[in-house]
Amino acid sequence: MNILIMGCGRVGARLAAMLDENGHKVTILDTDTYSFRRLPASFSGTALFGNGIDEESLIKAGIETADVFVAVTQGDNRNVMACQIAKYIFNVPRAVCRIYDPLREEMYSALGLETLSPTKIIGELLKEQIEGKK
Amino acid sequence: MYIIIVGGGRLGYYLMKALIEEGHEVLVLEKDARVCKTITDELGSVCFRGDGCEASTLAEVGTGRADMFVAVTGDDEDNLVSCQVAKHKHNVPRTIARLRNPKNAALFKKLGVDVTVNSTDIIIEAIEHEVPTHPVTQLLSLDEKGLIIVDVKIPARSTLVGKMVKDLPLPAESKLALIIPSKGSAHVPVAHTILQPGDQIIAITPSQHGDALEKLLRST
Numbered sequence: 404m405n406i407l408i409m410g411c412g413r414v415g416a417r418l419a420a421m422l423d424e425n426g427h428k429v430t431i432l433d434t435d436t437y438s439f440r441r442l443p444a445s446f447s448g449t450a451l452f453g454n455g456i457d458e459e460s461l462i463k464a465g466i467e468t469a470d471v472f473v474a475v476t477q478g479d480n481r482n483v484m485a486c487q488i489a490k491y492i493f494n495v496p497r498a499v500c501r502i503y504d505p506l507r508e509e510m511y512s513a514l515g516l517e518t519l520s521p522t523k524i525i526g527e528l529l530k531e532q533i534e535g536k537k
Numbered sequence: 538m539y540i541i542i543v544g545g546g547r548l549g550y551y552l553m554k555a556l557i558e559e560g561h562e563v564l565v566l567e568k569d570a571r572v573c574k575t576i577t578d579e580l581g582s583v584c585f586r587g588d589g590c591e592a593s594t595l596a597e598v599g600t601g602r603a604d605m606f607v608a609v610t611g612d613d614e615d616n617l618v619s620c621q622v623a624k625h626k627h628n629v630p631r632t633i634a635r636l637r638n639p640k641n642a643a644l645f646k647k648l649g650v651d652v653t654v655n656s657t658d659i660i661i662e663a664i665e666h667e668v669p670t671h672p673v674t675q676l677l678s679l680d681e682k683g684l685i686i687v688d689v690k691i692p693a694r695s696t697l698v699g700k701m702v703k704d705l706p707l708p709a710e711s712k713l714a715l716i717i718p719s720k721g722s723a724h725v726p727v728a729h730t731i732l733q734p735g736d737q738i739i740a741i742t743p744s745q746h747g748d749a750l751e752k753l754l755r756s757t
Contacts, residue, residue, distance in 0.1 A: 456614055458640055480590060480614040487617075491647055506592045507618070510626060 407469040407495075408432065409455030409485050410476035414501070416441035418473065423448045430464050455485040458492065472498040479504050486516055538562070541603045541629075543589030543619045544610035545572045548635065552609065553583065564598055589619040592626045600627040609635040617641075620650045646680075673751045678744065685744045686714075689754045693734040696756050703728035706753065708746035715739040 404427050408415050411433035419431045420443050429448030432455050433439065439450040453460030455474060466472065472489035474482035479502045486500040499517045502508040508520035538561050542549050545567030556563045557580070566589040567573045576584040587594035589608065600606065606623040608616035613636055620632040634645055636655035645653045665674050677686040691697060697705065702713060717723040719735035726738075742750045 456641075457638070478614065480612070480618040484614040484617050487648055488644060492644055504591065507590065507622070510592065510622065514621075514625060 404428070404470040405465065405468055406430070406471045406473065407461075407464055407466055407489075408473045408475065409482075410474065411438040411441060411450065412475065412477065413441065415473075415475045418475070419448060420446055430469075432460065432464050456481055456488065458488065461485075461488065461493065466493045466495060469493075469495050470497065471495070474499070475501045479507055483507070483511055483516070490516070538604040539599075539602055540564075540605045540607065541566065541589075541595075541598065541600060541623070543606075543608040543616070544635075545569070545576055545584055546609070546611060548609045550576065552607065554580070557583070566594065566598065590615060590622060592622050595619075595622060595627055600629060603627070603629050605629070605631045605633065607633045607635075611637065613637050613641050617645060617648065617650065620645075621648060624649050673755065675747070676739070683744050684741055685747055686739065686741050687747065687750065689738045689740060689751065691732055691734060691736045691738065692755060692757055694757050695732075695734065695754075697732050697754065698734050700732055701728065702726045702730045702732070705732075708742060708749040708753070711740060711742035711746055711750050713738055713740050 406422055406427050406429050408419050408429065408431045411431050415431060419429050423429045423446050431448065431450050432453045434454050436452050442450060451464050453464055455461065455476065466489060472486065472495045474485045476482055482500045482502060486498040489495040489498040497517060499519065500511065502511060502518050502520050503522050505520045505523045508518045508523065512518045540556055540561050540563050542553055542563065542565045545565045549565055553563050553565050563583055565576060565584045566587055567576070567584055568588055570586055573584045573586040585598050589595070600623055606620060606629040608619045610616055616634040620634050623629040624632050631651050633652040633654065634650045636642060636645065636653050639655045639657050642653045642655065662674060674688045675685055676688050713726045715723055716726050716730065717737040718733055738754065740750060
């Protein structure tokens, strides 16, 4: 699969490395080239300087042929906007969006975006860890 | 009207002052406590400290009864999200977003923002209007009808000088609405009106014929 990841933070870089290892064609975007240090030396995909809410950068990164778009920058709103561009302007089959704010996550999930809220997930996991699984 | 403004920067501040003067009920949402305090000290309790993208903040300030929601922060993504939350969570009838990147206009419309305003385009238009070498200015675009209103100055050596309006090969659905001659008062052109050098013409045309109309009116 052609996978385009926006945001080369810890999560973005790790996801890129794992998908790359599994044989997918990965392109990762970040507005700071220094972030690309997080990618392992073995990474065979493409790391590109660019802004994921800018259509020209997205085209350069090959969004028109992407099967999956993943938005994992630090900004909830940036992720939401980028995913909506991917989904509604470029018709990418799947656009996955990280949204820290659980309320915003619920709303965009109801509006049809594929969303994940780390806040909800980690909170739940920690609670289980502490209380023990039932 | 109850109008909520997101972003208490310079734009939000002056917009709020203007709207209050017009007698509207206005509330500004601003994340920065210091900015919020400055506004409150000067204008009273018209600023609420909070994130305009959060549904809970919007609920707290009664967004459900707002007639209009205007997002004028410096970031397009924040303006988009706050307008979407206002629209989808609180059913605000009219949402307006400021754009930094003019290219986002189509996306915002598609995603349910009713009106977008971008200073870049407005400033460019104003400058073009002042530059004499640029004789065609787009004054207004009526997006829903797909029409634009343009302002064209007929060059002195134009091939159209001396011709009657009825003889002009205007693009389909294009109309000359008003002629402002270099001397004398403005008049509405009729079929037998003869074009004079230096006439300023206000014309209306479908946006796809804008270039053709410009070419015709400027032909020399």
